[in-house]
Amino acid sequence: MKVLAFDVFGTVVDWYGSIxxxxxxxxxxxxxxxxxxxxxxxxxxxxxxxRSGELGWTRxxxxxxxxxxxxxxKHTIDMDEPARRALNLVWHRLAPWPxxxxxxxxxxxxFTITTLSNGNISLLTEMAKRAGLPWDCILSAEVFRxxxxxxxxxxxxxxxxxxxxxxxxxxxxxxxDLDAARALGCRTAFVERPHEFGPHKHLDLxxxxxxxxxxxxxxxxxDQLSC
Amino acid sequence: MKVLAFDVFGTVVDWYGSIxxxxxxxxxxxxxxxxxxxxxxxxxxxxxxxRSGELGWTRxxxxxxxxxxxxxxKHTIDMDEPARRALNLVWHRLAPWPxxxxxxxxxxxxFTITTLSNGNISLLTEMAKRAGLPWDCILSAEVFRxxxxxxxxxxxxxxxxxxxxxxxxxxxxxxxDLDAARALGCRTAFVERPHEFGPHKHLDLxxxxxxxxxxxxxxxxxDQLSC
Numbered sequence: 001m002k003v004l005a006f007d008v009f010g011t012v013v014d015w016y017g018s019i020x021x022x023x024x025x026x027x028x029x030x031x032x033x034x035x036x037x038x039x040x041x042x043x044x045x046x047x048x049x050x051r052s053g054e055l056g057w058t059r060x061x062x063x064x065x066x067x068x069x070x071x072x073x074k075h076t077i078d079m080d081e082p083a084r085r086a087l088n089l090v091w092h093r094l095a096p097w098p099x100x101x102x103x104x105x106x107x108x109x110x111f112t113i114t115t116l117s118n119g120n121i122s123l124l125t126e127m128a129k130r131a132g133l134p135w136d137c138i139l140s141a142e143v144f145r146x147x148x149x150x151x152x153x154x155x156x157x158x159x160x161x162x163x164x165x166x167x168x169x170x171x172x173x174x175x176x177d178l179d180a181a182r183a184l185g186c187r188t189a190f191v192e193r194p195h196e197f198g199p200h201k202h203l204d205l206x207x208x209x210x211x212x213x214x215x216x217x218x219x220x221x222x223d224q225l226s227c
Numbered sequence: 228m229k230v231l232a233f234d235v236f237g238t239v240v241d242w243y244g245s246i247x248x249x250x251x252x253x254x255x256x257x258x259x260x261x262x263x264x265x266x267x268x269x270x271x272x273x274x275x276x277x278r279s280g281e282l283g284w285t286r287x288x289x290x291x292x293x294x295x296x297x298x299x300x301k302h303t304i305d306m307d308e309p310a311r312r313a314l315n316l317v318w319h320r321l322a323p324w325p326x327x328x329x330x331x332x333x334x335x336x337x338f339t340i341t342t343l344s345n346g347n348i349s350l351l352t353e354m355a356k357r358a359g360l361p362w363d364c365i366l367s368a369e370v371f372r373x374x375x376x377x378x379x380x381x382x383x384x385x386x387x388x389x390x391x392x393x394x395x396x397x398x399x400x401x402x403x404d405l406d407a408a409r410a411l412g413c414r415t416a417f418v419e420r421p422h423e424f425g426p427h428k429h430l431d432l433x434x435x436x437x438x439x440x441x442x443x444x445x446x447x448x449x450d451q452l453s454c
Binding site: 108128129162 | 288335339341347348349355356366370388389
């Protein structure tokens with residue numbers, strides 16, 4: 001195993017907590033928790049519009065912005081263009097989970113660590129720079145012109161590094177992402193992120209025998225991989 | 228100015244010295260200096276075969292290997308497949324110039340620093356990991372499916388970061404690379420690398436008023452940019 005590819009939103013960074021914090025600070029007349037959940041919930045349908053061909057290739061920054069516009073309209077919130085643009089960039093400013101930087105640093109000593117996210121390159125680069133995420137490489141759906149879980153993304157990483165799927169492991173907090181990678185022969189590590197959707201949502205964190213690893217967090221994964 | 232994009236071979240790393248060292252250690256029956264120069268000299272003609280359509284898109288690793296095979300044949304050196312593969316990967320192991328890591332670290336504090344190299348992603352990633360080059364992002368001709376100096380490469384960086392060409396600066400030891408970027412409206416910084424082709428080749432290091440900066444090395448560039 002040579003390359004660890006990481007899902008990012010929810011797996012490496014806490015989008016829910018970061019958005020709740022910024023929306024609260026802005027004093028928007030909404031429930032910040034619900035606003036964060038609604039923003040994130042718009043993301044799969046938005047990607048589906050690209051997959052269906054209704055929209056051409058669209059970076060996640062622009063999908064996030066479309067969803068934000070709809071949410072602001074729904075709440076009849078008047079916000080000017082610069083403020084919308086600034087709020088939309090909250091996705092570049094997501095905070096890492098407490099174990100992420102140290103865990104990644106340990107894993108990096110033994111493996112090549114790369115993002116494999118639907119987030120665009122500039123988003124992932126800016127996020128890493130702010131948060132100190134020590135990626136060896138930043139790969140994105142934007143490079144492959146396909147969103148996860150399309151096979152082109154996982155296999156694209158293998159092609160770039162000239163490795164077989166079994167020499168790449170996807171690390172993610174989402175079982176559907178892992179299943180898509182596993183179907184192609186990649187290795188898989190599930191990481192528990194019980195509060196990805198806030199403190200009240202019950203998530204399925206059960207250990208699944210089909211995944212190669214099951215870790216509480218990145219430190220635990222580094223322990224299991226003897227890093 | 229937000230993004231500094233760096234040429235890599237010759238600008239960040241010393242391909243000549245690194246190849247001379249490895250070829251000498253291997254004890255090949257060749258003049259190591261001439262071997263290094265010949266290997267590098269095969270690179271522009273090899274890219275030209277891709278540009279002309281004679282070859283499909285080919286990563287630099289594979290171009291380097293084609294040239295290596297020709298050189299070994301020319302010198303009638305018998306080398307088995309694993310040894311050829313290992314030697315070809317010398318391009319992943321090139322050593323940085325002495326000022327590179329510290330200079331880049333200073334520049335990174337103020338700018339987003341990315342590679343913009345004809346080297347493939349795995350080559351650049353492995354090189355950075357070994358040498359400790361602190362890139363924010365690794366971009367390559369491989370992502371844009373065009374080699375420098377094709378405009379798609381420089382403009383591709385601007386598109387990914389959603390910036391205008393004047394907000395991006397190319398840093399390179401090669402005036403033709405800088406001229407191609409400058410023609411598109413990018414800023415340019417020339418860096419002197421007097422020994423890129425070894426101690427005996429005379430290089431044109433003259434200051435050109437058309438470039439925005441002229442630096443002795445990356446530390447000098449960081450000084451000039453107040454990093």
